[in-house]
Amino acid sequence: MQPGTEDFEDVQFLTGSPQRYGVLSSLCESSARPCELCDEVDATRTTIQRILAGFRERQWVVKRDGEYRPTVTGRRVCEQYQSLLSEIERARDFGPLATHLDTIDDDLPTEALESGRLTVGSDGNPLAAVNRFTEWFRAVDGDVRAVSPIVAQPFNEVGAELLASGTSIEFVIDQTVLERSEQEYGEALEHGLDHDRISIYIHEDPLMFGLVVDGASRCCLAAYDEHNNIRALLETGGAEVVDWATGVFERHRDRAKPLSAVYS
Known part of the structure; x- marks a missing residue:
């Protein structure tokens, strides 16, 4: 099955910068406020807010009492992306053999x-x-x-x-x-x-x-x-x-x- 345009756009959003994956990965570890995420991923508050807005639009995170936490689908996206990164690293390592x-x-x-x-x-x-x-x-x-x-x-x-x-x-x-x-x-x-x-x-x-x-x-x-x-x-x-x-x-x-x- 060929992915639709929206699917590609969501993938492009997550992979568009290391900070986006960093934010989602950090939230999967523990809920956090935007100011706390700034220290975790080394990004400005404006950048963090923009990333969180994109995640909320895609229903990957929710906001509760000022803190953001991942939804079950957000966790799944993070886990699958981690697997993809591991596979890409393996492909790079084994490229000379393959x-x-x-x-x-x-x-x-x-x-x-x-x-x-x-x-x-x-x-x-x-x-x-x-x-x-x-x-x-x-x-x-x-x-x-x-x-x-x-x-x-x-x-x-x-x-x-x-x-x-x-x-x-x-x-x-x-x-x-x-x-x-x-x-x-x-x-x-x-x-x-x-x-x-x-x-x-x-x-x-x-x-x-x-x-x-x-x-x-x-x-x-x-x-x-x-x-x-x-x-x-x-x-x-x-x-x-x-x-x-x-x-x-x-x-x-x-x-x-x-x-x-x-x-x-």
Whole structure:
């Protein structure tokens, strides 16, 4: 349903200045007189009176014995606006991840964003996400299922450590990663072909994201830019998120071919 003009006007009134939300939020904490609200929201009495008049017009507040208090609808408006502000803050924080996830985030559980740990590379620390991913990968506890659009020596080294410790790995890469592995990491590729605890699959289409599922409790989601640099890393867990990540991995594995079928 498309909101009517009056609905937009009411939204615009509330969002037109931080003081308006500040007044409504303050009144939801406790009833107050205009002079008290001046101190609460750092606004002139004239501004406060104008805001209160707008709220009374919309029936968000009422005046009793010189004090203003919110109506039940005014409280609802304040609560929903607080939720919107929280969601906008989350969208800003997770923007570097969401921008580079392609389409796999269409059904990403909200739990992942609500409880996950986000690491973002910056101009001051461009390797923050890479370094954190290496730390996370090295600490896995259980068999690993992974999807990656890149190959890099630090990840190869951690993978070798995990295999030596008895961890089993299923690994989906694309044709570009295979070609680079042949050129730069031929020995590691041969090792992967022969090792009985690692299964490598080659995906026909280019991969645009990184994903690691650690046993049944944790997963890690990596977003890469057009130059295959990790821009952001999300560490998360929980049954719903791990089930989602496992499904993403299995769909890509099922559309891939075993390394032995394309490389010998």
